[in-house]
Amino acid sequence: MLPLSLLKSAQGHPMLVELKNGETYNGHLVNCDTWMNIHLREVICTSKDGDRFWRMPECYVRGNTIKYLRVPDEVIDKVQEETKSRSDRRPPGVGRGRGRGGREEGSKPKGVGRGLEDGGGRGAGAARGRGGVGGRAAGNRGGGRGR
Amino acid sequence: MSGRKETVLDLAKFVDKGVQVKLTGGRLVTGTLKGYDQLLNLVLDEAVEFLRDPEDPLKTTDQTRRLGLIVCRGTAVMLVSPTDGTDEISNPFVQPDGA
Numbered sequence: 001m002l003p004l005s006l007l008k009s010a011q012g013h014p015m016l017v018e019l020k021n022g023e024t025y026n027g028h029l030v031n032c033d034t035w036m037n038i039h040l041r042e043v044i045c046t047s048k049d050g051d052r053f054w055r056m057p058e059c060y061v062r063g064n065t066i067k068y069l070r071v072p073d074e075v076i077d078k079v080q081e082e083t084k085s086r087s088d089r090r091p092p093g094v095g096r097g098r099g100r101g102g103r104e105e106g107s108k109p110k111g112v113g114r115g116l117e118d119g120g121g122r123g124a125g126a127a128r129g130r131g132g133v134g135g136r137a138a139g140n141r142g143g144g145r146g147r
Numbered sequence: 148m149s150g151r152k153e154t155v156l157d158l159a160k161f162v163d164k165g166v167q168v169k170l171t172g173g174r175l176v177t178g179t180l181k182g183y184d185q186l187l188n189l190v191l192d193e194a195v196e197f198l199r200d201p202e203d204p205l206k207t208t209d210q211t212r213r214l215g216l217i218v219c220r221g222t223a224v225m226l227v228s229p230t231d232g233t234d235e236i237s238n239p240f241v242q243p244d245g246a
Contacts, residue, residue, distance in 0.1 A: 022205075062225050
């Protein structure tokens with residue numbers, strides 16, 4: 001379970017946010033992002049010493065000023081459900097794609113990567129990687145994909 | 148990915164309204180929001196800074212000084228909230244007062 005996933009599933013719940021300067025903010029989480037920036041509604045702000053209080057309808061807290069957050073216990077049940085359903089959704093089969101040279105016909109795989117290293121010889125390098133097809137399409141193939 | 152949705156709070160609804168901004172280091176500024184960008188740089192008009200306790204710079208007092216038109220650098224912005232509806236209140240976390 002990732003901290004930010006927990007936070008995301010805590011949307012709509014009451015929570016306490018303590019900032020690095022010691023101020024605390026109690027409110028309902030409206031939204032949060034990948035920087036832990038947080039939007040709270042119906043907030044009660046407490047000073048560092050805990051002797052002054054303010055209420056504000058909403059506030060935006062920058063993520064990098066947060067020391068910690070207290071979230072209600074029930075959120076943990078939600079986040080576990082969500083992570084489980086996410087892993088169920090993962091499509092079966094191996095991740096393919098990304099890279100060429102899957103079907104080598106006799107040629108060694110070294111021709112595949114060459115286009116990356118030397119720009120000058122890329123036409124030739126790419127053509128070798130393509131094996132049998134290379135003879136026909138060497139010119140435009142090598143030029144288009146050899147970056 | 149939610150990476151490119153820059154802000155969780157749409158500051159558009161605060162434009163031309165009073166906002167209170169806390170800055171890193173302890174400064175507290177209020178003013179009318181005139182503009183902003185995705186880095187949270189803010190333009191505040193008729194900005195007023197709440198002066199701080201000389202002994203404890205993290206504590207603000209009720210003394211103010213007028214700053215006029217200012218730009219708040221986004222990296223220094225800690226907290227933004229509307230001044231409308233923001234009030235100091237007595238302790239809302241009431242202890243069980245049986246004793």
